Amino acid sequence: MSLRLAAACLAASLLNLGCATQPLRSPVSFAVLEDEPRVRFEPGAEAYARQVAALLPQAVAQVEAAHYLPFADLVMVHVCGSETCFAAHVTSRNVSGATVPDNQVFLAPRLFDRETQRLSMILAHELSHLHLGQRLGHYTHEVPVWFHEGLAALASGGGGADYASEAEARAAFAAGRAFSPATLDTPDHRHRAEDWGLSPHLFYRQAMMFLQYLKQESETRFREFLLRVQDGENFTEAFGRTYNRSLLEAGQRFLEAVVPVAAAPAPPTD
Incomplete structure (x- = not known):
């Protein structure tokens, strides 16, 4: 996390505003998908991760085309197989995906069962946040x-x-x-x-x-x-x-x- 971003989050916490999608802990328990190292998954959710891996190349290309620029840094997507996993890393509730302040994307398990039709769109949506975050910092107030x-x-x-x-x-x-x-x-x-x-x-x-x-x-x-x-x-x-x-x-x-x-x-x- 950059010094600028850390300072922004600290200021927000002092004002009792919080950082809307600040992770509660580091995702150290995630495994790396062997065939696609840009995808990490909660143990037991490898099948979900493979679905994301199949969609990721197109999603990355789609976002880069929409932003007219390539990603400035590595793309990393974390796939949760349980609501407990997602809640441990994302403070926002009632969301299916989130991009947290240290520029990591998390996907909720609902995208792989009751919201399967949304998976490709939500993946690309969060990658757009990641793309902008890599260049400007996570959800900077300077951009509405x-x-x-x-x-x-x-x-x-x-x-x-x-x-x-x-x-x-x-x-x-x-x-x-x-x-x-x-x-x-x-x-x-x-x-x-x-x-x-x-x-x-x-x-x-x-x-x-x-x-x-x-x-x-x-x-x-x-x-x-x-x-x-x-x-x-x-x-x-x-x-x-x-x-x-x-x-x-x-x-x-x-x-x-x-x-x-x-x-x-x-x-x-x-």
């Missing part, structure tokens, strides 16, 4: 949550947004329940789904749709913006230099495009 999650959903073909349809997102937009791209995070407050009265899946879908809108408008500029952000440029300045307009204006144009008479997004709650 909506971008982290929207990009991960976009890169994975809808992973994390798969329980909310585009029609549901449009209905929420029309009702004024919409995230605001211009609302940025701070060290002591990160704006999440509940700040706009949205479910996480709906929040991810809306953020994904906004990034899709930017990409469809001009992939050249979208690529430039992503590369600026991944190079560590200030998020707002990177957007302004690329698009020659503010995030506020871009958000309003997006709303007008997805909803003919768009309601103004609700302000985030404090």
Whole structure:
């Protein structure tokens, strides 16, 4: 873990904020999959690990293409065969996968039984978080949550947004329940789904749709913006230099495009 990341997590703990997916202990009990050393697994979960190994090359290529850059470091995925294993390494609850602050990906056993249809999407979603984390640090507040999650959903073909349809997102937009791209995070407050009265899946879908809108408008500029952000440029300045307009204006144009008479997004709650 970098000194910058450690300091950020320490500051968060002092403010009683915590690091949302901070691991509780080191994954020393994981075995290495012989045929694919990038995959580690809880003893007894080798069959699950082999499923991940079969998907990993395509997932890595998919994420690198979506980010327009290769991974900056090694890719490592940990497969849990039990809920006890997953809970020991991931503090967030009711999630199927997580990327923790020291840039390691963990997958929950539910992806191999009751959520098998989500495995490839969630794997790619978490790899997108890993990709950004390797360059900027885990979930830095300097990049808003909506971008982290929207990009991960976009890169994975809808992973994390798969329980909310585009029609549901449009209905929420029309009702004024919409995230605001211009609302940025701070060290002591990160704006999440509940700040706009949205479910996480709906929040991810809306953020994904906004990034899709930017990409469809001009992939050249979208690529430039992503590369600026991944190079560590200030998020707002990177957007302004690329698009020659503010995030506020871009958000309003997006709303007008997805909803003919768009309601103004609700302000985030404090």
